[in-house]
Amino acid sequence: MDRVAEEREVQLVVFQLLDQTYGIDIAAVHEIIRMESITYVPRAPEFIEGIINLRGRIIPVIDLGKRFNLSAGERTKASRIIIVEVGGVTVGMIVDAVLEVLRVPASSIEPPPPIIHGIEAAYLRGIVLWNEKLIILLNLDRILFEHEQRALEEAQERLAAATT
Amino acid sequence: MFTDAEVAVFLDELDEKIEVISEQLLVLEKDRGNRAALQEIFRAAHTIKGSSAIMGYEKMSTLTHEMENLLDRLRHGELEVSTEVVDCLFQALDTLKTLRARVTAGGEEPDVGPVLAWLRRCGTPARPPEAGAAPFEEGIACPAAPVAAAGAGGESPAGHRVEPPPPLDDVELSVVREAELRGFRAYWITVHIDPDCQMKSVRAFLIFENLGRTGEIIKSLPPAEEIQEGRYDWGFRVLLLTREEPRALEHLMMSIAEVTGVSVVPAVTPEEYRAPARQQAAPAAAPTARVEAVPEVRRVSQTVRIDVQKLDTLMNLVGELVIDRTRLNRLVEVFGGRYGTDELVETLNEISSHLGQITGDLQEHIMKARMLPVAQVFNRFPRMVRDLAHKLGKEIDFLVQGKETELDRNVLEVIADPLMHLIRNAVDHGIEPPEERLRLGKPRAGRLLLKASYQESFIVITVEDDGRGMDPARIRERAVEMGLLDREAAARLPEREVLDLVFLPGFSTAGTVSELSGRGVGLDVVRNQIEQINGTVEMFTAVGAGTRFTIKLPLTLAIIRALMVTLGEQVYAFPLTNVVETMHVRPSEIRRIRNNEVVVVRGQVLPLVRLAHLFQVPDAGGEQLFAVVVGSGERRVGIIVDRLLGEQEIVIKSLGEYLGRIPGLAGATILGDGRVALIVDVRGLVKEIGTEEVAYAAG
Numbered sequence: 087m088d089r090v091a092e093e094r095e096v097q098l099v100v101f102q103l104l105d106q107t108y109g110i111d112i113a114a115v116h117e118i119i120r121m122e123s124i125t126y127v128p129r130a131p132e133f134i135e136g137i138i139n140l141r142g143r144i145i146p147v148i149d150l151g152k153r154f155n156l157s158a159g160e161r162t163k164a165s166r167i168i169i170v171e172v173g174g175v176t177v178g179m180i181v182d183a184v185l186e187v188l189r190v191p192a193s194s195i196e197p198p199p200p201i202i203h204g205i206e207a208a209y210l211r212g213i214v215l216w217n218e219k220l221i222i223l224l225n226l227d228r229i230l231f232e233h234e235q236r237a238l239e240e241a242q243e244r245l246a247a248a249t250t
Numbered sequence: 251m252f253t254d255a256e257v258a259v260f261l262d263e264l265d266e267k268i269e270v271i272s273e274q275l276l277v278l279e280k281d282r283g284n285r286a287a288l289q290e291i292f293r294a295a296h297t298i299k300g301s302s303a304i305m306g307y308e309k310m311s312t313l314t315h316e317m318e319n320l321l322d323r324l325r326h327g328e329l330e331v332s333t334e335v336v337d338c339l340f341q342a343l344d345t346l347k348t349l350r351a352r353v354t355a356g357g358e359e360p361d362v363g364p365v366l367a368w369l370r371r372c373g374t375p376a377r378p379p380e381a382g383a384a385p386f387e388e389g390i391a392c393p394a395a396p397v398a399a400a401g402a403g404g405e406s407p408a409g410h411r412v413e414p415p416p417p418l419d420d421v422e423l424s425v426v427r428e429a430e431l432r433g434f435r436a437y438w439i440t441v442h443i444d445p446d447c448q449m450k451s452v453r454a455f456l457i458f459e460n461l462g463r464t465g466e467i468i469k470s471l472p473p474a475e476e477i478q479e480g481r482y483d484w485g486f487r488v489l490l491l492t493r494e495e496p497r498a499l500e501h502l503m504m505s506i507a508e509v510t511g512v513s514v515v516p517a518v519t520p521e522e523y524r525a526p527a528r529q530q531a532a533p534a535a536a537p538t539a540r541v542e543a544v545p546e547v548r549r550v551s552q553t554v555r556i557d558v559q560k561l562d563t564l565m566n567l568v569g570e571l572v573i574d575r576t577r578l579n580r581l582v583e584v585f586g587g588r589y590g591t592d593e594l595v596e597t598l599n600e601i602s603s604h605l606g607q608i609t610g611d612l613q614e615h616i617m618k619a620r621m622l623p624v625a626q627v628f629n630r631f632p633r634m635v636r637d638l639a640h641k642l643g644k645e646i647d648f649l650v651q652g653k654e655t656e657l658d659r660n661v662l663e664v665i666a667d668p669l670m671h672l673i674r675n676a677v678d679h680g681i682e683p684p685e686e687r688l689r690l691g692k693p694r695a696g697r698l699l700l701k702a703s704y705q706e707s708f709i710v711i712t713v714e715d716d717g718r719g720m721d722p723a724r725i726r727e728r729a730v731e732m733g734l735l736d737r738e739a740a741a742r743l744p745e746r747e748v749l750d751l752v753f754l755p756g757f758s759t760a761g762t763v764s765e766l767s768g769r770g771v772g773l774d775v776v777r778n779q780i781e782q783i784n785g786t787v788e789m790f791t792a793v794g795a796g797t798r799f800t801i802k803l804p805l806t807l808a809i810i811r812a813l814m815v816t817l818g819e820q821v822y823a824f825p826l827t828n829v830v831e832t833m834h835v836r837p838s839e840i841r842r843i844r845n846n847e848v849v850v851v852r853g854q855v856l857p858l859v860r861l862a863h864l865f866q867v868p869d870a871g872g873e874q875l876f877a878v879v880v881g882s883g884e885r886r887v888g889i890i891v892d893r894l895l896g897e898q899e900i901v902i903k904s905l906g907e908y909l910g911r912i913p914g915l916a917g918a919t920i921l922g923d924g925r926v927a928l929i930v931d932v933r934g935l936v937k938e939i940g941t942e943e944v945a946y947a948a949g
Contacts, residue, residue, distance in 0.1 A: 125926040128865035
């Protein structure tokens with residue numbers, strides 16, 4: 087067995103969303119902020135919650151729950167916006183709570199099952215069992231970009247339907 | 251190899267010199283005896299020759315070397331400025347531009363052989379040098395002492411052969427430099443004395459006395475003792491350190507009897523002033539050699555190249571500062587309410603308002619840093635007009651005014667195309683051929699004006715010709731023929747709006763009405779481009795007298811004035827350029843025509859659209875509604891919102907790559923309290939509403 091691979095670790099930001107525990111690679115995380123007033127953007131794709139002002143920058147915020155076609159989460163005091171940067175684009179993701187930053191050996195990541203808690207495997211990087219907790223690792227690239235084009239096209243179709 | 255920065259400096263200089271040559275060639279073409287223009291071109295070519303050789307652009311330096319040779323023949327009167335010479339130089343300039351483009355873009359270098367050959371054989375020999383070139387040669391032999399300023403009634407001293415003043419030696423130079431630090435400047439003053447003067451020594455004494463009062467004489471030619479003994483020929487020359495203006499010195503000298511001419515030129519050229527600094531700098535970066543002693547002193551503005559992104563970042567930072575300032579203001583209010591006029595509260599108040607002022611200034615200056623003079627775009631047109639006029643056999647006086655007017659670089663990039671279009675149109679279709687103009691009693695050469703000026707927070711660009719103009723009746727007719735309007739509607743249309751018709755897409759008159767031929771083609775594109783940057787374009791025309799296009803642009807794309815409104819809990823911004831007026835609407839006043847809501851305003855039916863409906867968001871409801879009237883001409887629409895908040899300057903931000911373009915929205919802005927407001931894309935919405943109306947009408 088390759089020792090180096092065995093010892094390699096992955097740092098995860100672990101958060102809660104609709105009673106499940108998820109993790110994303112810390113390298114993608116820019117910062118984590120409290121909920122703030124989000125400006126609703128009409129005609130944007132459904133899962134876009136709106137835009138916020140992050141120190142002078144306009145950042146879109148998505149609702150991960152809606153993104154996975156699960157129900158929208160409830161906003162509580164524990165709700166946070168995780169600002170991630172993926173593929174040169176900065177996006178905020180609303181989560182129910184941020185739990186911890188975790189170091190896990192890369193070897194402990196297992197391939198995802200075809201579907202888990204209603205989320206397709208394509209959106210997942212894998213799963214980790216850690217201290218008897220199941221952490222679902224998200225594939226942000228897929229989540230943020232794969233359906234973006236389709237969703238926008240759909241929105242445009244809806245708009246066209248509404249105006250003709 | 252040279253660093254990128256060195257190449258950048260070289261290219262900057264090259265661009266500048268190319269511009270100079272281009273500009274001055276046009277001057278020279280019009281005024282063939284213009285020595286100053288010739289000199290400028292020569293100097294520019296010479297500079298390029300030197301720097302391109304250092305940078306290793308061989309073709310460029312060979313080319314400019316040949317240009318220089320040709321120019322030198324012109325300067326020495328061996329050759330006269332002819333159309334062929336100008337064309338040849340233009341050709342060389344174009345080749346130079348191509349070579350320059352290769353430096354950045356790469357690709358194959360053009361073959362400079364043919365143009366080199368042309369430069370060598372170009373032109374016919376001028377008249378024998380002794381006849382035509384005598385005054386010329388004097389000027390060359392004596393570059394630092396141009397033709398002396400002859401006073402009223404004074405005799406021109408041109409007959410004298412005057413040697414140029416010798417260059418200053420090191421000791422003199424150091425004296426001059428030191429005096430410079432104390433605010434003095436050094437001038438060579440050349441004084442011509444009437445050859446019939448009887449008391450040469452007394453005259454000289456008087457002159458020395460007078461000059462001595464204005465400063466310090468540090469040298470004279472011939473030496474002072476000889477002059478004061480009257481041992482001089484045509485006059486003499488004095489090196490003076492003074493704080494006086496050259497003009498004043500000239501006046502002073504000319505007021506002395508028997509002085510027939512005087513010239514005052516700086517003894518040290520700007521190049522020489524900078525020389526010590528140059529030596530320390532990287533030699534390749536600024537290789538301008540001293541070419542000629544030029545009497546003219548140029549103001550050199552000091553610049554630093556900055557990445558636009560850095561300026562954008564600065565702008566964002568200021569934006570944050572503005573938000574914090576607003577928060578601080580609020581805090582001051584709260585404190586004031588809680589603790590009354592406590593001393594600390596007052597201090598806080600002071601700090602807050604001072605901070606506000608500084609933030610405002612900072613914002614303004616960063617905005618200004620993004621501005622560039624319109625010359626960047628305007629300078630390409632004289633050449634274009636010249637070429638086009640030549641091709642079409644027209645004569646055109648092309649006037650460019652207000653080149654120094656500054657505009658945001660983004661705006662500048664967008665206007666180049668529409669302007670080119672309008673100018674081309676004016677040359678092609680507006681201005682008549684010379685014979686026709688003469689027949690019409692107009693001057694042979696058409697007049698074309700391109701002008702930029704400020705008007706409040708806008709910049710106005712005018713393109714005006716004195717050509718054929720357009721006949722509104724014809725436009726009306728044509729619009730009916732093309733099915734854009736029915737005859738009745740066309741007849742009803744007020745004249746101003748008739749002129750607007752030429753901007754409609756597809757309004758083409760090609761091959762139909764001769765006066766309109768081609769005019770209007772692509773004007774819809776022009777309007778589109780200009781409206782995209784929140785500008786407006788209008789046309790005025792009179793048959794036989796000409797056409798004028800007036801383009802009004804915001805100074806910057808980054809900041810606009812907007813009308814802020816609320817809808818539900820959110821704030822929306824309407825760019826003010828799109829807003830015609832605002833009005834109160836009571837729900838009881840709203841009528842229905844088919845499925846559309848309308849309201850009658852001043853006897854006119856105004857269609858209404860609810861923004862809440864367009865954006866599918868909840869509105870506040872209630873008895874008080876407000877309509878923001880937008881659109882132009884016949885197409886006015888009232889957009890219903892909940893409340894009007896007032897006008898405000900806003901910084902436009904894009905919604906970002908992730909959201910991309912959302913129809914009906916032009917971007918977002920950050921409000922004083924840190925919240926985000928959306929900017930409504932009014933033109934987009936009006937278009938959308940248009941299709942909606944059509945759909946209703948059809949259904």
